[in-house]
Amino acid sequence: MERTPVFNTALSFTRGKTVKNRLLMAPMTTCSGFHDGSVPQDLVDYYGQRAQGLGAVIVECCFIDPLGPAFPGALGIDNDKKIPGLARVAKAIKQQGALAILQIYHGGRMVEPELIGGRTPVAPSAVAAAREGATIPRALNLGEIDALITKFGDAVNRAIKAGFDGVEIHGANTYLLQQFYSPHSNRRDDQWGGDREKRSRFPLAVLDIAHQIAERAEASDFIIGYRFSPEEIEKPGITFGDSLYLLEKLAERGLDYVHFSLGHWSRSSIVDLEDPTPLIARYRQAISSGSSLAQVPVIGVGGIVNRADVENALRAGYDLLAVGKACIVYPDWWQRLNAGENLSLEMASTQREALCIPEPLWHFSLVDAMIRDEQSAGKKFKAGIYHEKVEAEALKLNIDVQLDTDRITDIRLQPDSCLDVDFTQTFEQLRTRMLVANSPYVDAIAGATTQSEALKKAVSRALSTSSKHWAQDSGVDPASLENYDVIVIGSGGAGLAAAINAHDLGAKVVIVERMPTIGGNTLKASVGMNAAQTTYQRAKGIEDTKACFYEETLRGGKYKNNPDLLQQFVERAPAAIDWLAKQQIILSDITITGGMSIDRTHRPADRSAVGGFLISGLVKNLNQRNIDVLLDTKAESIEYQDDTVIGLTVVDEYGERRVLRAKAIIVATGGFSANTKMVEHYRPELTGFVTTNHKGATGSGITLLQALGAETVDMAEIQIHPTVEQRSAYLISESIRGGGAILVSQAGERFCNEMDTRDKVSAQIIALAEKSAWIIFDEQVRSQNKAADEYLAKGFVVQGKDAPDLAKKTGMDPDVLAHTLAIFNQAVRQQQDPQFGRTTALRHPLENAPFYAINIAPGVHHTMGGVAISTQAQVLDTQHRPITGLWAAGEVVGGIHGANRIGGNAVADIIIFGLLAGEQAANWVKTNI
Known part of the structure; x- marks a missing residue:
């Protein structure tokens, strides 16, 4: 269906409020809040400047509970003390003639323990997110679920008191509401889990209490929207059909809008790679004209910069458009759009204060990638599309790398029915990182290192080929491109x-x-x-x-x-x-x-x-x-x-x-610990x-x-590290012992000063009959060392509900281990270790269950x-x-x-x-x- 561009026309929401045009500022994380989630003045100025001309501003998500912040610098709406700061934001936006809408959320299992004082995150079920190193959350009990619904209601009440025109309930980005609806994260068998009807109850309950609070506050025109991620790549995960089912139920209860959460407004399925149909087209085709959902306006997001983007997105089926990066770069974006300017997402490194961008946001990767100074221009490319093959183990596929004269503009994966969902997720994440960095040299995706490196290598080849083509077309000797002042050998x-x-x-x-x-x-x-x-x-x-x-x-x-x-x-x-x-x-x-x-x-x-x-x-x-x-x-x-x-x-x-x-060379190639012959030549005993x-x-x-x-x-000076997991040759960080852990033998007894130098501790382990030992630590040590979660994810850790249970699982005598812990804990309390003379890292008694153990032995570590x-x-x-x-x-x-x-x-x-x-x-x- 052809839709006429109407971005400067008004739209009235179901509950009565009218937005003066179809262009909104998207809720973008700034990471700029104070440590307690309150609002600094520079964030008020940031929103106030960007509200000019727009129909509405959706302010970044605010956590509704102290266990809810999903990132550093998050804003909070978890208590009444946050109301004055948020009120300043709402006032600054409304003074520009825009509506002020506040996004509210809880991060659930996506919360890192470090952000909540080392506590364990909560979720519908004790199932970790599908990413390497993810913390296993604690399942919410029935009373806590009821309390969280109430806290969402409290957040709506605070938003009304702060002067906001509405709230957007954040049911996307794998946060708590989405977790309740997802069959991957919700494995409950009570009234809050099971089939999708039961899994939908939590987001519906949150919507219901939002309505109740608005009615109680006599704010009958208060806007209530809902943001959703249309699909999950996890197995099992939310399908597009599941999302439509939930949205229809929400619409029946009363919604002012639904907000797609996408990287680009025209994105197609991330699950069904054979179907190139944009999800917005599938959405419009799927909902019947008589349904409640058909009456609810739809917000699109992603890739909205210039007028053509706006018109194309509206024609595709969106009623409203949320604008992200363009609003960061151009505080007066609406005026520039109406003036017909052709805009690019670039800023000079000297513009932060002039653009009123909070410093934490300025250093955020997506923003940092838009900072381009002429003097830092890099390689020149011949613009075009370059085809490359990616090969990694059993994986063989083709990609198209699209280049402008100085940057990567897109990386596309050619359709292949053999691709699995896991690689599709890897590709999307890595593609985003490379486009943001304008470089193939980015962090690999955890758990998919081999695939990541193969893809990065293919993009690197495309850049090299294009650079050579540019040199040929420009009459430049390709050899001259490889004249340098300094060559550095080694990239550690x-x-x-x-x-x-x-x-x-x-x-x-x-x-x-x-x-x-x-x-x-x-x-x-x-x-x-x-x-x-x-x-x-x-x-x-x-x-x-x-x-x-x-x-x-x-x-x-x-x-x-x-x-x-x-x-x-x-x-x-x-x-x-x-x-x-x-x-x-x-x-x-x-x-x-x-x-x-x-x-x-x-x-x-x-x-x-x-x-x-x-x-x-x-x-x-x-x-x-x-x-x-x-x-x-x-x-x-x-x-x-x-x-x-x-x-x-x-x-x-x-x-x-x-x-x-080159005129100078720096050699930084590392040691020789992985050269077995070289190690054995200088130290035969390390064979x-x-x-x-x-x-x-x-x-x-x-x-x-x-x-x-x-x-x-x-x-001949070759160091062996005392704590190496032998099956994987993986180093167990010294920070675990530095955090308060101990080493015990298979008999369950300490045998050395764990904080002695590596050579001495290694020698003591080798002297044991079993020539290996156990690192023993408790929940407090684990919570203070992120590396411990990585070891848990890799399967290195034996876990016991208490010390006797740990002893049983590791084959130790429970009485001996209990005695060992009692003596050590007394040493910690006295800050004196008469057994082995340990004087450092006596941080706290090991007594906070659960208990953990990793079996280790020495390995060649440093030359x-x-x-x-x-x-x-x-x-x-x-x-x-x-x-x-x-x-x-x-x-x-x-x-x-x-x-x-x-x-x-x-x-x-x-x-x-x-x-x-x-x-x-x-x-x-x-x-x-």
Whole structure:
């Protein structure tokens, strides 16, 4: 049916209120609320500016219960104290002549424990979300369900008191209302679960109480809308037919509008890939003219920027349109639209204050991706569509990569009946990440790493092909595109830090990585980054000194550390923490590791593993600077001429050999823990040990530099980590012991000071008859360490409802384990461990059920030896002279850690010396042009 564009005409809702035109501001998360969910002034200004000209503003979702916030900086409507702040928002919107509508929600199982004080999230059933590392929620009891319905009613009452014209009940994005309706998340067998009629009762009850509150408040024209996600990819999940069933029931009870939750208004099914019909078309076809739902206006969202977008979406079947990113970039979007301007979603990095964008929103990925400065323009592409094949294990498929002259505009998956729903979800998530970043170098999707990397690689090939085509058409010599100032070999933390710092000092940089993915061994880092006298320590009242840090690292390394390198390491550590913070990589939480006497191990605020967090942040910075990355590319030899570096010979995945020209090279290829022959050559007694390292940790950089006469030091100093899950060779973070856990033997007894250095704890485990041990911790330790949820998801953890149950499941004597826990808990209360002399991480008694255990044994973890460097990160030859034009950083280097590395010092090492190498190489290039 042809529909006439009417975006500047009014529409009256069922309950009486009229919206002056069909254009609304979409409810977009800003993450800008205060810690308690209250409203800051800059958020009031943000909404007030963007309301001008629009028919209505739907304010971002507000949680209705303290257990409900699904993201940091969420706004709340969970108590009366929130009313004044929300009233300021409503007033600012209505002063511009727009209606003010407030979205209300509860996150349910999508809430992270860290956001609610370490408590367990709640949901209809104790079923975790279908994502790796998701917390298993606690099932709500009948009384709690009734209480939540009341709290939704209370939220409606507060919205009325705050002056809002309506509320939008958030039944989408896998939050609590959707969880009740979903057969994946709702496995109940009472009146709130079962068939879809019973599963619909909770959202219907919330709608009913909203009506009751509005009537009680004599707000008969108060708008009540409902947002929904039309499908779920989970199995079993909500189907499009299920959504229509629920919406019809809601419409019968009285709705002013329904709001599709889609990435683009024209999106088709994410489940039935063979049907390209837009969901809005299916919606219009499915509802009969006489049904209650047919009388309810429909809001579309996603991809609305210019007038053509508005007209096409209205013709497709929507009555109203919610505008997202365009309203962020253009506070006066409605005026620009009416003036006929052709708009693009771009902002300069200097515009935040002028555009009145709260700082947390400014750093949000979707917004950050729209920040484009002319000076940071990257590679040039020949515009067009490039076809690539994706191959990963049994997966073989085709994609179309659409490019403009400077960016990726779309990535499309060609229809294939063999594709399963799981990959479709992976593709959609990864596609979004790459479009946001304008780069294939983004985080892989958890649980689908192999598929993610194959897709990223295919997009990378398309970019490379297009860039070559651009060069040919422009008459540019393709070889000239590969002339650089600095080449960085290796894309772990050291390599990325070096590349970013060298770039920021004016160098043209390329990263060469022989693996198919970015991140190296840094991705496996778990505990944190050590530094003394930092801003974050001072903020927490932790008194520390660099002298103490130096002495404890020297003692941990058995006094074999190079004292000059160690001094550089300790002195530069706080500045490295600050540098990361400037790149929006915040390590503000602090814990402790073995061998340290003071909390100085910095980690993310959510206490997650530092490695993935670090690499994700560094890659984001890499993309912002458009630094070239060559994956699946082996560094074969460093080219020298007249004692000067002139380039690097590389071999790509197709066997093509070429020379990249450069004046300086930084080697950051990591250690050799995954090179079994090399490990056994230097330490024969480690034959048969598993390694925690990724398969690329083979010592290739050491060999590369030795060919040029580089000196090596401490090659026989190889560290084994005491806590490695043996079946997977997965490192169990030291933060678990640092959080208060203990180690016990199969007999159920402690046998060492768990917070001693890694070499000593490893030796004690090996000395046990079973040569393995159990890490024992309770619910309080688990709640304070996000890594523990990851171990649970991976199946490493044995869980007991109490200590005797845990003993039974692990084959221990319950009485012995009970005695062990009693003695340790007494030591914690006295802050004195007479058994083994543990003086740190005596945080709290282990007594909060449930209890957990992971079976571990030592594994090869770190090679302290490597090439020799100067205090300026220059590679030294066998005569201890700098080799011109060569720098090295990270685990490829020896001498810093001595005979044993302290946990948390590796991450500090890679950032500190990566930054130093990047700085020195860039400055050397400037002075030797």
